[in-house]
Amino acid sequence: MIKNISNLGDAALYCDFGKEVNKETNTQVIKYFKTIKKKNILGVNNITPSYNKLIISFDLKKINFNKLKKIIDNIEITKSDNIQNKKFEIPVCCEKEFSLDIERLEEILNIKKEKIYENFFEKEFFCYMTGFIAGMPFLGDLDESLRAKRLDTPRVKVPKGSIGLTEQFANIYTFESPGGWNIIGNTPLNIFDNSKEKEPNLINPGDLVTFKRITKENYQNYHE
């Protein structure tokens, strides 16, 4: 069961899985998320998993904190509750026009850009959560040599498809939005398709992601 549940305001449960940010903790969060979602509990509006928290918001007209907490307290996950992770390979072009912050990273990380790309592309990433903007995956963990702070002043517009790095994570901007992550490339692949009624997002929490470097020509011809 979830040990630490408190209230976030009067219409949400705040399930705390600790302070750590690692796959083990996050896998627990995702398992509970999937189990609770499947139960379709009356009155539950949204369930938001993140690194080490799970927030369950509800309709105060239908249920309240104590009643919902009792239901959630009785939910157990078993060893057989596996998260079935899909695998994705995301094509990324790192031409100058797309790698907006590569020079900044070379400077603050004190390594050459080819090494930055090498360390980035050889890694397999785990999707901790999606959100902030629709479908944006938070992927970890970056190689220790690549961990940098976000920009001091966020960009007003980060182009759609941008691959950003911050601290131990990489993300993908699913559409143009403000943002402060260090941009190293761009994918022609549509990560979030809002014309889809079901599963508009490609990558879900628990999925595994690798990136593959492509040329500008491949990038331009990607949709042909």
Add this chain to the structure above:
Amino acid sequence: MNKNYFEIIRAGINSTFQDLGRNHLYHIGIPFSGAMDNRNYLLANKLTGNNHNHPVIEFAYQGPHLKYHGNPINIAITGDVSFEIKKSDNLIDGKCYQSFILENNDELDIISTNKSVYGYLAISGMFDLKFQWSSCSINTKANIGSNNGKKLSDNQEINIKEINQSLVKTKLNYVNTKIENIRVIKGTNFDYFSEEGKKIFFKNKFKVSKLSDRMGMRLEGKKIENIVEPNIRSEGLIKGVIQLTADGFPIIMLSDHGTIGGYPKIGVVISADYDKLVQLTPGSSVKFQEVDLNSAETLFKLYDLETQNLISQI
């Protein structure tokens, strides 16, 4: 006449279609959206005789100026709004919370909201809209919802799919009251702030900043000192959460908020006060008052009973 529609002469500042919002999508980053002021949304629908909660036009500050083409239709406007109806032979001064009949070529000019932000226009029937994830609510930042996720623009047309057969005259005696005290429950990171900071939060007044929209309301005032860390690990948000940004000022999450965020949560506005909160105009002052979970639940029951009571009077 086979087509009923509004021609938009002036779209207004931020006019969008809204309904009850969409659920079960936070985990992929899609916010709730929906009408900001839920009570006024429900009343607008009831005043136009709709049995269901149909999409309405929500406007902020200055509303749309529309010309109607088609068979007679009822409209109602809720909130605190100045508007006029121009008929071929006379000009009617509009009143909120009552129905008006629009006939072919009549014009409806929603001039402004008074000392409030949002107002609602409902019709006796259904706009012809595309739904996305079972809601038509428009989120202009993410381009989600009907009208391709964009706010209404000048010279476009709004088609009406269906008009109710019987047009009933309705009226409700109701005045929106403004509040200054917003009741909150302490947030999950309340202990991140200095004793002085906690006092400021509950004792001082804050001013609503101009940088407020459907996503969030920023507040200005005395800085609140964070003694732990300016950021937390990103985690889920809900509407009403008051985050404290690194510069020491509160920002309240509203209906189109990002689904996760990394600033500490100092408090959460109680559900009963949300409708009043969103109506606070830039420059208004706000004071936070602490309540516990039990009182918040009781206050919500009262708020809900009052809403049901108003609906039953129509």
